[in-house]
Amino acid sequence: MTTATTTARFAPAHFSLKWRMLGFVLVCILVAATALGVNAYRGALRDADAMFDLHLQQMAHSLRGGVPLGLGFDDGDREGYDLFVQIWGPDGTPMFRSARSALPPRAVLGFSDAKVDGRRFRVYSLQTPLQTVQIAQDMDAREARARAIALRATWPMALMAPLLMLAVGWVITRSLAPVERMRRNVAQRADDDLSPLSEEGLPDEVRPLVQELNLLFGRVSSAFEAQKNFVADAAHELRSPLTALKLQAEALRRAGDEGSREAAITRLQGGIERAIHLVGQLLLLARQESGETAASARRGPVQLDQVVAQCIGAALPQAQARGIDLGVAQSEEVVIQGDGAALRVLLGNLIDNAVKYAPQGGQVDVSVGAGDGAPVLVVEDNGPGIPEAERERAFDRFYRLAESNGTAEGSGLGLAIVRAIAQQHGAQVLLDRSERLGGLRATVRFAPAATA
Numbered sequence: 244m245t246t247a248t249t250t251a252r253f254a255p256a257h258f259s260l261k262w263r264m265l266g267f268v269l270v271c272i273l274v275a276a277t278a279l280g281v282n283a284y285r286g287a288l289r290d291a292d293a294m295f296d297l298h299l300q301q302m303a304h305s306l307r308g309g310v311p312l313g314l315g316f317d318d319g320d321r322e323g324y325d326l327f328v329q330i331w332g333p334d335g336t337p338m339f340r341s342a343r344s345a346l347p348p349r350a351v352l353g354f355s356d357a358k359v360d361g362r363r364f365r366v367y368s369l370q371t372p373l374q375t376v377q378i379a380q381d382m383d384a385r386e387a388r389a390r391a392i393a394l395r396a397t398w399p400m401a402l403m404a405p406l407l408m409l410a411v412g413w414v415i416t417r418s419l420a421p422v423e424r425m426r427r428n429v430a431q432r433a434d435d436d437l438s439p440l441s442e443e444g445l446p447d448e449v450r451p452l453v454q455e456l457n458l459l460f461g462r463v464s465s466a467f468e469a470q471k472n473f474v475a476d477a478a479h480e481l482r483s484p485l486t487a488l489k490l491q492a493e494a495l496r497r498a499g500d501e502g503s504r505e506a507a508i509t510r511l512q513g514g515i516e517r518a519i520h521l522v523g524q525l526l527l528l529a530r531q532e533s534g535e536t537a538a539s540a541r542r543g544p545v546q547l548d549q550v551v552a553q554c555i556g557a558a559l560p561q562a563q564a565r566g567i568d569l570g571v572a573q574s575e576e577v578v579i580q581g582d583g584a585a586l587r588v589l590l591g592n593l594i595d596n597a598v599k600y601a602p603q604g605g606q607v608d609v610s611v612g613a614g615d616g617a618p619v620l621v622v623e624d625n626g627p628g629i630p631e632a633e634r635e636r637a638f639d640r641f642y643r644l645a646e647s648n649g650t651a652e653g654s655g656l657g658l659a660i661v662r663a664i665a666q667q668h669g670a671q672v673l674l675d676r677s678e679r680l681g682g683l684r685a686t687v688r689f690a691p692a693a694t695a
Contacts, residue, residue: 261419268411276404280397287393295385296354299367303376306330325384327364329377338374356382421445425453437464488514545586547577547611547618554590555609562598562607569598572608577618579689581668589664590620592657593685597624606680620687625680634674638662661687 306328330339357364363382368375421444428440439457442450491514495507555569562569590609597607601624610621629637638658658672665672670689677684 287396291389573610575612600626
């Protein structure tokens with residue numbers, strides 16, 4: 244058996260919410276109607292039986308004063324009579340007996356059941372000082388009449404159940420009409436139409452689903468917009484370094500002596516490294532801007548002081564090459580919920596920028612701690628800093644500041660990546676002047692809820 248066959252066999256069956264609701268409700272109505280009908284039928288039988296007994300009792304009491312005239316009747320459809328009467332005097336002498344009566348010769352006072360010649364009778368006997376009255380009714384005729392009365396009592400329920408089913412079906416169909424309208428709205432949309440769905444007329448049970456769909460459309464629209472911007476920015480930014488690489492390759496081909504060739508090779512290698520760095524930064528930015536859901540799935544406890552130690556260790560060779568004093572000014576054990584790899588990229592970009600823009604033999608300090616109950620990361624340097632008017636623009640993609648030294652080169656994406664990662668973690672990035680070192684101070688302040 245193939246995997247596809249197994250998956251198809253155990254895949255959940257599709258079903259219609261409308262027909263499932265109709266089925267459940269109609270079955271409930273049918274069961275309830277049947278139960279009520281049976282209960283009404285049995286109740287009607289009991290009431291009819293009590294009514295016939297009362298009729299026998301009342302007729303017996305009406306005969307206490309004298310001999311009846313013409314009592315009993317022949318129904319014409321069956322042998323015998325429906326009602327039979329016997330009356331005895333005080334000495335037991337028969338005073339009256341219905342025609343063709345087959346009642347027992349002795350009376351049992353009160354109600355009793357008797358069977359004579361295969362026929363069942365319901366008998367009531369009453370004794371007075373003047374006479375003893377016995378009146379009986381054929382049980383077959385009695386039960387037939389009781390069933391007819393009981394059936395008439397259940398007819399309304401039998402007629403109302405189908406009408407109720409139709410009414411419930413109409414109500415369910417009307418109630419689900421907004422869902423069907425929403426389905427048609429979504430089915431008729433163009434591929435690039437990510438505008439929010441209308442919530443007008445939707446029931447409260449469906450509105451949260453539509454709201455979540457609208458949020459999803461917003462996220463997808465943001466992802467498409469980010470992808471569009473990424474493609475446009477990448478096309479624009481890669482054009483210059485690739486053109487420079489082409490010119491450097493041409494210069495290498497035209498180099499006449501060994502010294503010129505070595506210089507051209509050096510420039511070409513530097514251009515290739517800058518292009519590789521730019522492409523890497525572009526891909527990293529695209530990943531961070533569109534990977535919020537995946538980043539949320541990778542989140543777990545992250546110890547910020549260990550992240551600081553790892554990032555400083557990775558940046559030490561670059562700092563030592565320029566004689567920069569890179570170290571930790573303050574370190575507290577702080578654990579937050581986040582994506583460890585993304586946080587290392589965030590701090591690595593801040594340290595890389597500080598090392599690039601710090602002067603030869605300068606100083607870069609990193610601090611981690613808690614300020615006002617919130618985890619805080621701080622990177623300071625003694626470089627030229629960023630003018631206050633340009634600090635917000637520094638987070639824009641491909642925005643480059645006027646370089647303060649000849650060695651600082653960048654793609655203009657570092658701070659954009661830092662802000663994208665910070666936003667994924669619910670943190671804020673602030674740029675201001677370092678009071679201690681005089682250069683730039685970059686502060687990443689996490690929300691108090693981020694603490695593990």
